[in-house]
Amino acid sequence: MxxxxxxxxxxxxxxxxxxxxxxxxxxxxxxxxxxxxxxxxxxxxxxxxxxxxxxxxxxxxxxxxxGLREYWYPAALSDALPEGGTHAVTMLGEEILLVRKNGKLYAVEDRCAHRGTRFSERPLVLSEDTITCWYHTWTFDMENGDLRCILNEPESALVGRTGVRAYPIVEAKGLLFVYIGDEEPPxxxxxxxxxxxxxxxxxxxxxxxxxxxxxxxxxxxxxxxxxxxxxxxxxxxxxxxxxxxxxxxxxxxxxxxxxxxxxxxxxxxxxxxxxxxxxxxxxxxxxxxxxxxxxxxxxxxxxxxxxxxxxxxxxxxxxxxxxxxxxxxxxxxxxxxxxxxxxxxxxxxxxxxxxxxxxxxxxxxxxxxxxxxxxxxxxxxxxxxxxxxxxxxxxxxxxxxxxxxxxxxxxxxxxxxxxxxxxxxxxxxxxxxxxxxxxxxxxxxxxxxxxxxxxx
Amino acid sequence: MxxxxxxxxxxxxxxxxxxxxxxxxxxxxxxxxxxxxxxxxxxxxxxxxxxxxxxxxxxxxxxxxxGLREYWYPAALSDALPEGGTHAVTMLGEEILLVRKNGKLYAVEDRCAHRGTRFSERPLVLSEDTITCWYHTWTFDMENGDLRCILNEPESALVGRTGVRAYPIVEAKGLLFVYIGDEEPPxxxxxxxxxxxxxxxxxxxxxxxxxxxxxxxxxxxxxxxxxxxxxxxxxxxxxxxxxxxxxxxxxxxxxxxxxxxxxxxxxxxxxxxxxxxxxxxxxxxxxxxxxxxxxxxxxxxxxxxxxxxxxxxxxxxxxxxxxxxxxxxxxxxxxxxxxxxxxxxxxxxxxxxxxxxxxxxxxxxxxxxxxxxxxxxxxxxxxxxxxxxxxxxxxxxxxxxxxxxxxxxxxxxxxxxxxxxxxxxxxxxxxxxxxxxxxxxxxxxxxxxxxxxxxx
Amino acid sequence: MxxxxxxxxxxxxxxxxxxxxxxxxxxxxxxxxxxxxxxxxxxxxxxxxxxxxxxxxxxxxxxxxxGLREYWYPAALSDALPEGGTHAVTMLGEEILLVRKNGKLYAVEDRCAHRGTRFSERPLVLSEDTITCWYHTWTFDMENGDLRCILNEPESALVGRTGVRAYPIVEAKGLLFVYIGDEEPPxxxxxxxxxxxxxxxxxxxxxxxxxxxxxxxxxxxxxxxxxxxxxxxxxxxxxxxxxxxxxxxxxxxxxxxxxxxxxxxxxxxxxxxxxxxxxxxxxxxxxxxxxxxxxxxxxxxxxxxxxxxxxxxxxxxxxxxxxxxxxxxxxxxxxxxxxxxxxxxxxxxxxxxxxxxxxxxxxxxxxxxxxxxxxxxxxxxxxxxxxxxxxxxxxxxxxxxxxxxxxxxxxxxxxxxxxxxxxxxxxxxxxxxxxxxxxxxxxxxxxxxxxxxxxx
Ligand code: FES
Ligand code: FES
Ligand code: FES
Ligand SMILES: [Fe+2]
Ligand SMILES: [Fe+2]
Ligand SMILES: [Fe+2]
Structure with missing residues (x-):
């Protein structure tokens, strides 16, 4: 859907x-x-x-x-996230990093799957749709959260087998909305x-x-x-x-x-x-x-x-x-x-x-x-x-x-x-x-x- | 007594x-x-x-x-409570509002019986012997703590059936004493x-x-x-x-x-x-x-x-x-x-x-x-x-x-x-x-x- | 040893x-x-x-x-402890007072055996090898921690029967090392x-x-x-x-x-x-x-x-x-x-x-x-x-x-x-x-x- x-x-x-x-x-x-x-x-x-x-x-x-789960919530004003920028928010207890890159919006868990470092302390968007953790180079797909690659361990068996949460995000009327839940969003x-x-x-x-x-x-x-x-x-x-x-x-x-x-x-x-x-x-x-x-x-x-x-x-x-x-x-x-x-x-x-x-x-x-x-x-x-x-x-x-x-x-x-x-x-x-x-x-x-x- | x-x-x-x-x-x-x-x-x-x-x-x-209960304790200097004034204190863990109105002294629990708002954040002494909660107008008798009336719900059945604590208070030698206890004070x-x-x-x-x-x-x-x-x-x-x-x-x-x-x-x-x-x-x-x-x-x-x-x-x-x-x-x-x-x-x-x-x-x-x-x-x-x-x-x-x-x-x-x-x-x-x-x-x-x- | x-x-x-x-x-x-x-x-x-x-x-x-116990650890730079001085540190959760007196070094628990006052709040080194608690005069041997005497109760039966911890301390290459442990230090x-x-x-x-x-x-x-x-x-x-x-x-x-x-x-x-x-x-x-x-x-x-x-x-x-x-x-x-x-x-x-x-x-x-x-x-x-x-x-x-x-x-x-x-x-x-x-x-x-x- x-x-x-x-x-x-x-x-x-x-x-x-x-x-x-x-x-x-x-x-x-x-x-x-x-x-x-x-x-x-x-x-x-x-x-x-x-x-x-x-x-x-x-x-x-x-x-x-x-709060209630499985809902869309406002996360930030559109103005808080210019093209190429990032914006960290906490909502319903979840720490989330918002990214706008090449006109597309992403929202990912702001906590590396490796050892928990917050991406937002030095956000590295090194390709059009990935976020790289600044500590040990784990690189995640911002659309679905999957571990895309690890820069200093290219052959890692973990690639595609772990990841962070990714959140649905849409923009409407100058507001960024993020969906907090596990189901398909309405x-x-x-x-x-x-x-x-x-x-x-x-x-x-x-x-x-x-x-x-x-x-x-x-x-x-x-x-x-x-x-x-x-x-x-x-x-x-x-x-x-x-x-x-x-x-x-x-x-x-x-x-x-x-x-x-x-x-x-x-x-x-x-x-x-x-x-x-x-x-x-x-x-x-x-x-x-x-x-x-x-x-x-x-x-x-x-x-x-x-x-x-x-x-x-x-x-x-x-x-x-x-x-x-x-x-x-x-x-x-x-x-x-x-x-x-x-x-x-x-x-x-x-x-x-x-x-x-x-x-x-x-x-x-x-x-x-x-x-x-x-x-x-x-x-x-x-x-x-x-x-x-x-x-x-x-x-x-x-x-x-x-x-x-x-x-x-x-x-x-x-x-x-x-x-x-x-x-x-x-x-x-x-x-x-x-x-x-x-x-x-x-x-x-x-x-x-x-x-x-x-x-x- | x-x-x-x-x-x-x-x-x-x-x-x-x-x-x-x-x-x-x-x-x-x-x-x-x-x-x-x-x-x-x-x-x-x-x-x-x-x-x-x-x-x-x-x-x-x-x-x-x-501390010890069922005793008189100094609560404040008399000077801290001029005529028409209020003074909030915490004693033995209890939050209390002191009031001097028309020469009389009152000490009431500083926590509304309705939903816990502190009276002291905007103390409203609207009659000679009552304190009105600034949130939803519950109005309490400062002498005995009883709910005297509710300004926006005059017919409420709760009137006289609930209230806040009232504390005995006396003044002596430039000090205000409050009694912390449930019994008749000595x-x-x-x-x-x-x-x-x-x-x-x-x-x-x-x-x-x-x-x-x-x-x-x-x-x-x-x-x-x-x-x-x-x-x-x-x-x-x-x-x-x-x-x-x-x-x-x-x-x-x-x-x-x-x-x-x-x-x-x-x-x-x-x-x-x-x-x-x-x-x-x-x-x-x-x-x-x-x-x-x-x-x-x-x-x-x-x-x-x-x-x-x-x-x-x-x-x-x-x-x-x-x-x-x-x-x-x-x-x-x-x-x-x-x-x-x-x-x-x-x-x-x-x-x-x-x-x-x-x-x-x-x-x-x-x-x-x-x-x-x-x-x-x-x-x-x-x-x-x-x-x-x-x-x-x-x-x-x-x-x-x-x-x-x-x-x-x-x-x-x-x-x-x-x-x-x-x-x-x-x-x-x-x-x-x-x-x-x-x-x-x-x-x-x-x-x-x-x-x-x-x-x- | x-x-x-x-x-x-x-x-x-x-x-x-x-x-x-x-x-x-x-x-x-x-x-x-x-x-x-x-x-x-x-x-x-x-x-x-x-x-x-x-x-x-x-x-x-x-x-x-x-941390690990039964080890030597750096506690402070030598410069932090001049002759006649004291220096308070917390290491591995232990509060310790370092003292240099007449060229000798001491490290004692910074907590009086009587009622827990920290010596470091007013360190009183009244003899060459003792620390006196500034509250009630209990006086401890800084080498072994024993209660040496009590100034306002000279005949106390507690003398020699209680004390604080004393820590081995040595100086090397401009650093003060303290031993945290209960055994003989290596x-x-x-x-x-x-x-x-x-x-x-x-x-x-x-x-x-x-x-x-x-x-x-x-x-x-x-x-x-x-x-x-x-x-x-x-x-x-x-x-x-x-x-x-x-x-x-x-x-x-x-x-x-x-x-x-x-x-x-x-x-x-x-x-x-x-x-x-x-x-x-x-x-x-x-x-x-x-x-x-x-x-x-x-x-x-x-x-x-x-x-x-x-x-x-x-x-x-x-x-x-x-x-x-x-x-x-x-x-x-x-x-x-x-x-x-x-x-x-x-x-x-x-x-x-x-x-x-x-x-x-x-x-x-x-x-x-x-x-x-x-x-x-x-x-x-x-x-x-x-x-x-x-x-x-x-x-x-x-x-x-x-x-x-x-x-x-x-x-x-x-x-x-x-x-x-x-x-x-x-x-x-x-x-x-x-x-x-x-x-x-x-x-x-x-x-x-x-x-x-x-x-x-
Ligand atoms: S903590 Fe992120 S790559 Fe190690
Ligand atoms: S909290 Fe006081 S009247 Fe509602
Ligand atoms: S607390 Fe040190 S002597 Fe009493
Ligand atoms: Fe390094
Ligand atoms: Fe309103
Ligand atoms: Fe005194």
Whole structure:
């Protein structure tokens, strides 16, 4: 089976536009599943709220400390790998060397099969499709990882009988994607939101950021209906005077209705939530104790504004839709205005996550596209979204790491109703993940069944 | 039972003065215990001196890696917590947020019951007696730790059914004390030397220091009769020309006589040693080997002075008395002159200790008190005691950490007679400690039996 | 038994010159052993090349994580220990204090027998042959480690009944050697190449370097026939235009013939390899795949030169001979010109190695010797060998550390024919090592059987 790369796809068949891709309509089966899942997890949250703890229905998710396996993930920006260059990355605990040579892309295990030296310390691409280890001259085929030859031992019987892992790699929309898994990879479209690949979408990229938190804490934050409170302190909110709610929490019993599951599209499995029916809370009462008076707390930017005023300014905006896609992509539509923000949260190791952030916009002309890649995208997307908003999400993501890493947080967490949507997501991942990355997979030799698998 | 805070005490009943508090006379029972303990531990040291090792009679002390539990400890200087402010500390492995709001003090677990976020990263005290987690708006009663409300989920069934730990906290003499334990706390007086609380005592505070050593190594140093040798290199000794002995070691068989046990006072359990009867050694002979001559070594500052001269200058001074009080307070009377030095050694974690040092002086007038808090205390106490003397104790305390942390020191240490007093102290702590802090207590949820315990 | 130090040797008996020492002729027994070992290990490599893995015949070597025990090792340059001074080192995991006092040398455990304080934090040598612990005055005989006296407890029954370890120490050729072991040490000559001790040899010393790699990875690199490829990027090679081969790999079946085993000399056990019969490869073909053309890669400095030209310039030079001697000395003869380079690789701990490098040259006059120690040695040896060549070996040594430390490298390595010589060396070490350093030996008290062993 061959991997259909996006470039081929866009050449050979009509491609959906971003606008088409974005508004995924729920299928009947999807709705049924949504309701069933919500029902089950609502029960679960009820039980969870009452100790003692029982087994979680998202056990598989709990084991996915290093991420999901058998998926395409962003590895680097295209710009990080110019022609003739190399770029070393760690993803899901695997050290990988990316190479671009004569216009072709390669991704190989960055660890020599001989004695473990990292190729990246002195990368030697001495022929068009091989990498030579700088220590003892073992030379590997970058397409399939096979040992092609050994410069100082030409007759070695090992040639063709050992090798390093090679990873499928494709480029799309200015990003390099690497497939982490042992099976034949599906087409890239299977793991990437349609709105990302849509022909008219133009990207404005931020430099990838490293978050000191497990990938699940990062990803959960992006979908977390109760977390919006933090953005009341985000520079964007303070400067714009446009208050955040205390959380886009669905009305009780309406959680499933907000959610659109996608399991049968050509694109990735996942779901999105439209916050149109959420409670809009800008003010809350803290009850006084022992007869002392209550305290009403109002979001700083909402002070002096009436509830009607606030709600009508919210309703005047196009509804924000938040999607979450396997293996770990967050997609936010219509924030801060008519664009899509992607935040791809790729596990580096158990305690670090690389965040790839892009602002996506459909552009009708190349002139418009050029402006979006440059100044317009910087001003309209990068500054308000990354610099003045996501920065607070990263702080929040990191703030839970100690609890989950060292204090048994996955067992000790105490969930409440808004977490229902997070648990739906955990269950969904547990059910639909192709496979899970585990520490033993990091050190076992490359798969024997598929020794010549490569990009060709 | 209510906690009687010192302010209340000094208002409602006659308080002993510092002078009264200091000279605790041994009771008959105390003397009997001292003799018995000394006898037992002398046997033990004899046995210890001859390998192989046997079980130690201070086993419980060996387990108290994180400190003693069910005690009041200094947490911070009052100055570190101004009105409306917060201050985060780690004590005995517990992360705690101190808050002063509308003149009242609070101490709460610095870890949200929801998903573990630290309140201190953005402390939100939105009403007079609550702390709101900045991540998802869970709001806790700072007096008893109960979940008071959730701003973005007002109807949550969890309200009142979960919470964080709240810690008793009181202020006395410019220090904030927090109670670490699950039981009803005793009055502060039970855990604080009387001389500290005495009405006429005025404190000069040093900034707390962090020692990279377990609290027991720090505390043992402060009582260690054999450690005085180190101070021959202390700037205070070198500059004053007043030599230190090689150790205030009691004469053989007189160890118990020097020691005054206190177990039945209203104040803390502990004991003090008056060094009046110690051997005064300023010079010692190192025997030569194989017929080579002996070498006599004399303390640098004692060179050229006769033994009579040295002893009479020592006897001219008021005798120095060293006290050690549960849970971990060291009190030194009459050094360098007529004042008391407190060195409170509070465990941070297994390998770090916070040292609170104050110079205490009875002052008759507010003018005198003001001077002591300022320039006089700085010159007469801070400089000679902290800057030019205790600095060497901290070096010594840290110098044993590797051995005890990584090299099995608690089993391998090889004690000698002067350590008898340290072992008396270890046995005393083993017998009288209310409880011991253990790692499992750091992560278990707050006590269920006492859910509403607070400062009120 | 007394240790004959080199100074005594050179005074009392005729010493072989460096020229004599260097050209060790193989004995018949040595040749037989070489052939047998080569045969066994060739079988082993064949088996190793085909998974699955079996037990290795160098098991003992695999356990020697901390080095070999019962050997003399360089501890420091003589210059690091002036008269009256002290110098603290860690070797094979043991912390040792070196002292030079009244012209005599001492090496004692840097950890007080009382409570583990490091003497080196304030070394007090108060008599000609004792070290006093700065904490509680325990005073130890530096020759045999015995507790000589306690300054503040003169009558202690512990005197003479406990102590610290003392280590044999000798000085030779500007280096301080310490013996790590429990048995009577052999003469220094047993553990040091004859060419090092030869009367006419003069040393030019580099400052010791710390390599972040296990000592075996460092030592294997120095003997590794396949590693020469790395030096094509060494500044010395680039600047001189004199290309390196891709590896001094012996012709198939001739590995044993190149190797001279030494097991019955007065000097250390070990072996040397003369590279005269190695294949000289400056160029190699990388086969093309799928009908694409082959690529020929030529060493940068060999480009434009004919093979005959290159080989004749190599043969014009005296043949380079590489020796490896127990416990961990690498000796390279005739590189870059007529001198010997020693690289003594002393384990610090499991993950760090101290490298002592010297350039040795026989000098006929004191004038010549003086020049070699100074400017001539700097220009002719230090710059080309250390600064511009060994620096790449250290990079290579460190490049395998992660694989062997964290990724199970000792089991996962996949050897090829040139590694035969490394496995011969591993087997040789496994068979001939006197003993192995293990973690339990680091913390057990000094040997009881030999309590007064010292330098006398
Ligand atoms: S480690 Fe790569 S060729 Fe040896
Ligand atoms: S972690 Fe505190 S409210 Fe969620
Ligand atoms: S630790 Fe050395 S004498 Fe006490
Ligand atoms: Fe957010
Ligand atoms: Fe002291
Ligand atoms: Fe080399």
């Amino acid at each position: 061959s991997i259909s790369v996006p470039e081929q796809a866009s050449a050979s068949e009509p491609t959906q536009t971003q606008a088409q891709a974005r508004h995924t309509e729920p299928t009947a089966a999807g709705m049924a599943m949504a309701n069933e899942l919500a029902e089950q997890t609502r029960d679960q949250v009820d039980r969870v709220e009452a100790p003692p703890r029982r087994a979680r229905p998202w056990q598989r998710y709990l084991e996915a400390n290093l 087409p890239l479209e299977a793991d990437v939101p349609g709105s990302f690949l849509a022909a008219d979408t133009v990207m404005h990229y931020a430099q990838p950021d490293i978050i000191r938190a497990n990938w699940r804490l990062a990803l959960e934050n992006s979908f977390d209906p109760g977390h919006h409170f933090i953005h009341n302190w985000s520079p964007y909110v303070i400067e714009s005077g446009f208050p955040m709610t205390f959380g886009y929490v669905a009305k009780k019993g309406e959680e499933a209705g907000e959610t659109t599951y996608v399991v049968d599209a050509p694109g990735p499995k996942g779901f999105s939530r439209c916050t149109a029916t959420a409670e809009l809370i800008f003010s809350a009462v803290i009850p006084g104790k022992d007869g002392r008076p209550d305290t009403t707390y109002t979001a700083p930017a909402a002070v002096g504004k009436s509830r009607e005023e606030l709600i009508s300014s919210f309703l005047a905006m196009p509804p924000i839709e938040v999607g979450i896609w396997l293996p770990s992509c967050n997609e936010t539509v219509n924030f801060p205005s008519d664009m899509i923000t992607f935040d791809w949260l790729v596990p580096i190791d158990e305690n670090h996550t690389r965040s790839f952030m892009f602002g996506a916009k459909p552009c009708a002309t190349e002139e418009e596209a050029e402006a979006w890649r440059g100044e317009t995208g910087h001003t309209e997307w990068y500054v308000p979204t990354v610099e003045k908003f996501l920065i607070d999400d990263n702080k929040a993501r990191e703030s839970m790491q100690t609890f989950y890493e060292k204090e048994n947080g996955w067992d000790r967490e105490r969930l409440y109703r808004p977490d229902l949507e997070i648990t739906m997501f955990r269950k969904f991942f547990s059910e639909h993940a192709r496979d899970i990355q585990t520490p033993d997979k990091l050190i076992k030799p490359r798969s024997r069944r598929n020794p010549t698998r490569g990009r060709s | 209510s906690i009687s805070v010192p302010e209340q005490a000094s208002a409602s009943e006659p308080t002993q003065t510092q002078a009264q508090a200091r000279h605790t006379e041994p009771t008959a029972a105390g003397m009997a215990m001292a003799n018995e303990l000394a006898e037992q531990t002398r046997d033990q040291v004899d046995r210890v001196e001859a390998p192989p090792r046997r079980a130690r009679p201070w086993q419980r002390y060996l387990e108290a890696n994180l 009055p502060l007086e039970a855990d604080v030397p009387g001389s500290f609380l005495a009405a006429d005592t005025v404190m000069h505070y040093a900034q707390p220091d962090i020692i990279r050593a377990n609290w027991r190594l720090a505390l043992e140093n402060s009582f260690d009769p054999g450690h005085h040798f180190i101070h021959n290199w202390s700037p205070y000794v070198i500059e004053s020309g007043f030599p230190m002995t090689f150790g205030y070691v009691a004469k053989k068989g007189e160890e118990a006589g020097e020691t005054t046990y206190v177990v039945d006072a209203p104040g803390p359990k502990g004991f003090s040693r008056c060094t009046a009867t110690a051997e005064l050694i300023f010079s010692a002979v190192i025997p030569g080997k194989d017929g080579r001559p002996d070498t006599t070594y004399t303390a640098p500052a004692a060179v050229g002075k006769s033994r009579e001269e040295l002893i009479s200058s020592f006897l001219a001074m008021p005798p120095i008395e060293v006290g050690i009080w549960l849970p971990s307070c060291n009190e030194t009377v009459n050094f360098p002159s007529d004042m008391i030095t407190f060195d409170w050694l509070v465990p941070i974690d297994e390998n770090h200790t916070r040292s609170f040092m104050f110079g205490a002086k009875p002052c008759a007038t507010e003018e005198e008190a003001e001077a002591w808090r300022g320039e006089t205390g700085h010159t007469e106490w801070y400089v000679p005691t902290v800057e030019k003397f205790l600095i060497d104790d901290n070096k010594a305390r840290e110098s044993m950490q590797t051995f005890y942390e990584k090299e099995n020191g608690w089993d391998r240490e090889r004690l000698y007679r002067p350590d008898l007093e340290i072992t008396m102290f270890r046995k005393f702590f083993s017998e009288h400690a209310r409880d011991i802090q253990t790692p499992d207590k750091l992560i278990k949820p707050r006590s269920r039996r006492n859910p509403t315990r607070g400062r009120s | 007394s240790i004959s130090v080199p100074e005594q040797a050179s005074a009392s008996e005729p010493t072989q010159t460096q020229a004599q020492a260097r050209h060790t002729e193989p004995t018949a027994a040595g040749m037989a052993m070489a052939n047998e070992l080569a045969e066994q290990t060739r079988d082993q490599v064949d088996r190793v090349e085909a998974p699955p893995r079996r037990a290795r015949p160098w098991q003992r070597y695999l356990e020697a994580n901390l 003469p220094l000559e047993a553990d040091v190449p004859g060419s090092f001790l030869a009367a006419d040899t003069v040393m030019h010393y580099a400052q010791p370097d710390i390599i972040r790699a296990n000592w075996r990875l460092a030592l294997e690199n120095s003997f590794d026939p396949g590693h020469h490829f790395i030096h094509n990027w060494s500044p010395y090679v680039i600047e001189s235009g004199f290309p390196m081969t891709f590896g001094y790999v012996a012709k198939k079946g001739e590995e044993a013939g190149e190797t001279t085993y030494v097991v019955d000399a007065p000097g250390p056990k070990g072996f040397s390899r003369c590279t005269a019969t190695a294949e000289l490869i400056f160029s190699a073909v990388i086969p093309g795949k799928d009908g694409r053309p082959d690529t020929t890669y030529t060493a940068p400095a060999a480009v434009g030169k004919s093979r005959e030209e290159l080989i004749s310039s190599f043969l014009a030079m005296p043949p380079i001979e590489v020796g490896i001697w127990l416990p961990s000395c690498n000796e390279t003869v005739n590189f870059p010109s007529d001198m010997i380079t020693f690289d003594w690789l002393v384990p610090i701990d499991e993950n760090h190695t101290r490298s002592f490098m010297f350039g040795a040259k026989p000098c006929a006059t004191e004038e010549e010797a003086e020049a070699w120690r100074g400017e001539t040695g700097h220009t002719e040896w230090y710059v080309p060998t250390v600064e511009k060549f060994l620096i790449d070996d250290n990079k290579a040594r460190e490049s395998m550390q992660t694989f062997y430390e964290k990724e199970n490298g000792w089991d996962r390595e996949r050897l090829y024919r040139p590694d035969l010589e490394i496995t011969m060396f591993r087997k040789f070490f496994s068979e001939h090592a006197r003993d192995i350093q293990t973690p339990d030996k680091l913390i057990k008290p000094r040997s009881r059987r030999n309590p007064t062993r010292g330098r006398s």
